[in-house]
Amino acid sequence: MAKAGLRAVVFAAVGALALAACGSGSGTSPSSSAGGGATTATSGPQKGGTLYILTNEKQFLHLDPQRNYTGTDLAFANGFLNRTLTAYKFAPGDGGAQLVPDLATDTGTATDGGKTWSFTLRDGVTFQDGSPITCADVKYGISRTFATTVITDGPTYAIQDLAIPTDAKGNSVYLGPYDTSSKNDVAAFDKAVTCSADNKTITMHLNQPVGDWNYAMTLLEFSPVPKAKDTGEKYDDNPVSSGPYQIENYTKGTSLTLVRNPKWSQASDPYRHAYPDKVVVQFGLDPSAIDQRLMADSGPDQTAVTLGGLQPENLATVFNDPKYKDRRFNGYDPYVRYLAINTAKVPNLKQRLAMMAAMDRAAYRTIYGGNFAGDLADGVIKPNLAIDYKPTNLWTGLLGQNIPDNGDPTFAKQLIAQSGAKMPTITYDYPNTPTQSKVASAVVASLGKAGITVKPNPIEPGQYYGVILDPKKADELMYAGWGPDWLNASTVIPPLFQPNGGFDVSQYNNAAFNAQINKAKATLDRTAQGAEWAALNVEAMKDGLVIPTLFGKIQYLVGSKIGGGYIWAPYGCMPFGDLWIKS
Amino acid sequence: MTVSAQVTPGSVPPAAFEEQEAIAGRSLGQLAWMRLRRDKGAMTAMITLIVIIALAVFAPLITRMLHIDPLSFDDKAVSQDGGLPIGPFGGMSLAHPLGVEPGTGRDNLARLLYGARVSLFISFSATIITCTIGVLVGIVAGYRRGWVDGALGRFMDIVLAFPLLLVALSMAPVLTQRLQSMGLSGNGGRVLYLILVISIFGWPYLARIVRGQVLSIREREFVESAVSMGAGTSRILFREILPNLWAPILVYATIVMPSYIALEASLSFLGVGVLPPTPTWGAMLADSVRYFVVDPAFLFFPGALLFIVVFAFNSLGDAVRDALDPRTGRV
Numbered sequence: 001m002a003k004a005g006l007r008a009v010v011f012a013a014v015g016a017l018a019l020a021a022c023g024s025g026s027g028t029s030p031s032s033s034a035g036g037g038a039t040t041a042t043s044g045p046q047k048g049g050t051l052y053i054l055t056n057e058k059q060f061l062h063l064d065p066q067r068n069y070t071g072t073d074l075a076f077a078n079g080f081l082n083r084t085l086t087a088y089k090f091a092p093g094d095g096g097a098q099l100v101p102d103l104a105t106d107t108g109t110a111t112d113g114g115k116t117w118s119f120t121l122r123d124g125v126t127f128q129d130g131s132p133i134t135c136a137d138v139k140y141g142i143s144r145t146f147a148t149t150v151i152t153d154g155p156t157y158a159i160q161d162l163a164i165p166t167d168a169k170g171n172s173v174y175l176g177p178y179d180t181s182s183k184n185d186v187a188a189f190d191k192a193v194t195c196s197a198d199n200k201t202i203t204m205h206l207n208q209p210v211g212d213w214n215y216a217m218t219l220l221e222f223s224p225v226p227k228a229k230d231t232g233e234k235y236d237d238n239p240v241s242s243g244p245y246q247i248e249n250y251t252k253g254t255s256l257t258l259v260r261n262p263k264w265s266q267a268s269d270p271y272r273h274a275y276p277d278k279v280v281v282q283f284g285l286d287p288s289a290i291d292q293r294l295m296a297d298s299g300p301d302q303t304a305v306t307l308g309g310l311q312p313e314n315l316a317t318v319f320n321d322p323k324y325k326d327r328r329f330n331g332y333d334p335y336v337r338y339l340a341i342n343t344a345k346v347p348n349l350k351q352r353l354a355m356m357a358a359m360d361r362a363a364y365r366t367i368y369g370g371n372f373a374g375d376l377a378d379g380v381i382k383p384n385l386a387i388d389y390k391p392t393n394l395w396t397g398l399l400g401q402n403i404p405d406n407g408d409p410t411f412a413k414q415l416i417a418q419s420g421a422k423m424p425t426i427t428y429d430y431p432n433t434p435t436q437s438k439v440a441s442a443v444v445a446s447l448g449k450a451g452i453t454v455k456p457n458p459i460e461p462g463q464y465y466g467v468i469l470d471p472k473k474a475d476e477l478m479y480a481g482w483g484p485d486w487l488n489a490s491t492v493i494p495p496l497f498q499p500n501g502g503f504d505v506s507q508y509n510n511a512a513f514n515a516q517i518n519k520a521k522a523t524l525d526r527t528a529q530g531a532e533w534a535a536l537n538v539e540a541m542k543d544g545l546v547i548p549t550l551f552g553k554i555q556y557l558v559g560s561k562i563g564g565g566y567i568w569a570p571y572g573c574m575p576f577g578d579l580w581i582k583s
Numbered sequence: 584m585t586v587s588a589q590v591t592p593g594s595v596p597p598a599a600f601e602e603q604e605a606i607a608g609r610s611l612g613q614l615a616w617m618r619l620r621r622d623k624g625a626m627t628a629m630i631t632l633i634v635i636i637a638l639a640v641f642a643p644l645i646t647r648m649l650h651i652d653p654l655s656f657d658d659k660a661v662s663q664d665g666g667l668p669i670g671p672f673g674g675m676s677l678a679h680p681l682g683v684e685p686g687t688g689r690d691n692l693a694r695l696l697y698g699a700r701v702s703l704f705i706s707f708s709a710t711i712i713t714c715t716i717g718v719l720v721g722i723v724a725g726y727r728r729g730w731v732d733g734a735l736g737r738f739m740d741i742v743l744a745f746p747l748l749l750v751a752l753s754m755a756p757v758l759t760q761r762l763q764s765m766g767l768s769g770n771g772g773r774v775l776y777l778i779l780v781i782s783i784f785g786w787p788y789l790a791r792i793v794r795g796q797v798l799s800i801r802e803r804e805f806v807e808s809a810v811s812m813g814a815g816t817s818r819i820l821f822r823e824i825l826p827n828l829w830a831p832i833l834v835y836a837t838i839v840m841p842s843y844i845a846l847e848a849s850l851s852f853l854g855v856g857v858l859p860p861t862p863t864w865g866a867m868l869a870d871s872v873r874y875f876v877v878d879p880a881f882l883f884f885p886g887a888l889l890f891i892v893v894f895a896f897n898s899l900g901d902a903v904r905d906a907l908d909p910r911t912g913r914v
């Protein structure tokens with residue numbers, strides 16, 4: 001789930017829409033056609049060639065579908081290896097938010113006011129060994145999420161929302177497919193998820209109505225896994241493909257090679273085009289070297305893309321030089337970046353607000369590349385969630401007075417004086433990367449102006465989210481970033497600000513706030529629900545839970561022979577699964 | 584005739600006497616200093632180093648006079664389209680004489696001056712510790728020989744066999760934590776850690792050199808006569824043998840000091856160095872390599888300064904060796 005990205009370490013969940021007002025993609029992205037999720041380009045996509053994907057990461061954090069929860073990794077795996085019931089359309093701009101059927105024949109049928117959802121599988125869908133994908137396989141895949149000791153790091157929507165009773169401690173009575181003890185209530189799961197007699201239709205019963213549950217189906221959490229091939233924890237290394245490619249070779253730290261899956265048929269998969277013959281992911285490259293290779297654009301690098309975006313230092317070069325104009329892309333990603341304030345360590349509200357007031361957000365934005373970094377944020381809900389977003393006025397009076405982008409140390413000092421307590425020393429946790437070190441300097445300098453002592457605490461990027469998600473290890477202030485799992489702030493506010501929400505880095509536990517969350521979750525009228533989320537967003541800012549910094553943007557440079565590139569809004573990256581190689 | 588107390592006659596090479604026959608009564612140190620002073624290159628190197636050290640020592644004063652600060656951000660000095668410095672040569676201007684850091688607009692000159700303090704402090708301290716341990720172990724091993732020499736020799740081999748960077752990287756979290764729990768939090772702990780790591784892995788090299796020298800010196804007549812006159816071991820080691828070792832020790836120190844600056848740089852580069860926002864040359868270099876294409880000036884200044892210091896130390900080291908031991912002529 002944690003994503004150690006090139007430009008930023010972003011806690012990644014799957015994204016939603018591009019900002020309606022802003023669109024996305026500054027490059028020459030092909031225009032999207034109207035139907036079937038297909039993309040047509042002016043010069044015409046074609047099959048063949050090898051697509052190279054370059055990354056500085058040592059491996060994919062997880063290729064086990066139920067454990068994959070990183071934006072770019074999801075876009076990669078969903079495009080090549082794992083089919084899901086529904087998927088986001090391959091289209092630039094707002095089109096990327098459109099839900100299209102993938103394994104299912106349509107985007108699902110809701111009954112019982114949204115408490116029951118059914119999906120029917122297409123004919124002829126198979127795994128890489130040729131065995132047909134049935135309802136039982138999808139159901140088995142979902143069941144794996146419940147084995148929380150084995151299947152770690154993945155999303156937990158199945159646990160939260162399926163109609164399975166919980167025990168006194170609030171844990172599900174179903175413990176997943178690996179637990180054979182009598183405590184494991186398999187019947188409860190079998191009741192919540194049922195298959196039709198022909199093993200083609202899966203029906204899920206939820207504990208409360210969820211109007212957009214079919215969006216959750218885009219997560220690999222709900223993708224099929226053949227029970228016979230499941231190796232538990234080791235499934236991560238050799239997952240069975242249901243997509244158009246299969247793993248030929250996976251050497252962590254070096255490369256992952258995908259070749260065509262001979263059992264995949266285009267007829268059963270109108271969503272994917274499977275243009276390249278081969279896909280090679282090269283791991284462990286130096287981020288600067290990746291950019292230099294793409295800028296040089298020689299040999300095989302002409303058909304290369306990066307997994308993450310461009311480094312800040314190369315943005316000016318790439319976007320000022322016209323020779324890159326056909327292969328550079330700039331657009332909004334799904335993420336909001338912020339500094340999380342640990343309410344357990346800083347229980348005093350005025351002190352939390354003082355930190356918000358003191359932070360130099362303009363410096364933060366400049367470090368990330370200024371205008372390329374995105375817009376200064378005013379909350380944790382990004383304007384791409386159009387129904388849920390409302391300006392919070394956080395910096396224009398919500399805390400009592402205007403706070404300039406560079407921070408207001410005088411106001412911060414007043415707040416500390418009002419707090420009636422001595423300001424504690426703040427330890428700032430951040431992933432140890434060059435850009436993040438500069439951010440740490442900005443935190444130290446700007447909070448220092450308000451008389452707050454900040455100690456920077458760099459953490460090895462690969463372990464970063466593991467540390468800050470551990471309440472015993474988390475410090476007062478932490479770098480974080482979050483993208484919604486789908487176009488509803490129900491995938492933002494609850495995970496961030498509810499105990500066991502999944503990303504409750506602020507360690508906030510407020511009974512009244514939790515009650516409002518549950519009320520909003522149960523509100524079926526989407527407009528009314530949006531207003532409730534917007535109100536909770538304001539509430540969270542007033543309660544000093546995070547210092548919102550950026551509504552992020554992302555920039556990509558691709559090789560000159562890559563066709564079909566654009567910033568794919570749902571995941572804030574290239575549409576890896578729909579790229580093609582120009583001859 | 585003033586006889587230098589610490590220099591035993593046997594240690595003065597006959598060649599040196601012949602050369603300086605007309606002027607009698609100078610100690611070995613005086614002779615060496617005279618030779619050094621005649622070496623223009625060495626004097627240039629020495630003055631350069633003194634200037635740089637003075638700049639580092641008076642960094643707070645200088646930055647205040649120039650109205651620059653190593654920690655203040657200046658978002659007017661960098662472009663909002665990509666964060667590169669505005670202006671030629673990495674944003675050089677009256678306000679920022681050596682330009683600014685991309686992304687933050689922090690002043691390069693101020694950061695270089697303050698960075699020198701940390702970098703030089705670490706390398707000086709590590710050099711002193713390394714030399715002290717190295718000399719002590721080397722002298723004992725060489726003089727005692729036998730099982731003591733064997734044991735110390737194997738121990739040196741073991742220390743030398745450790746891959747320094749790997750060990751430094753893996754020990755960093757544990758050791759800094761330990762130092763923290765001992766009350767040395769933040770940069771104090773980090774700096775101490777760097778000094779310790781460099782020293783722990785640095786001393787065996789000198790110890791081996793010293794041991795080799797001692798092995799031959801201990802067979803010389805003046806040592807034997809000291810032994811026969813009943814001198815104690817510590818007197819023999821530190822009053823008889825040690826004065827003859829100053830040449831290799833000084834040479835080693837001047838050669839190793841710049842390599843420690845570079846080592847501090849590479850450890851900072853790998854992320855176990857000093858915490859932000861404190862600048863060090865190493866951290867600045869580590870940061871600037873990413874910008875070498877788009878903002879070469881940002882890489883040039885810390886790189887050039889490191890080069891100058893290393894070069895000056897090396898030339899000085901060579902010259903000191905020549906001055907102390909004129910038999911080994913210049914190549």
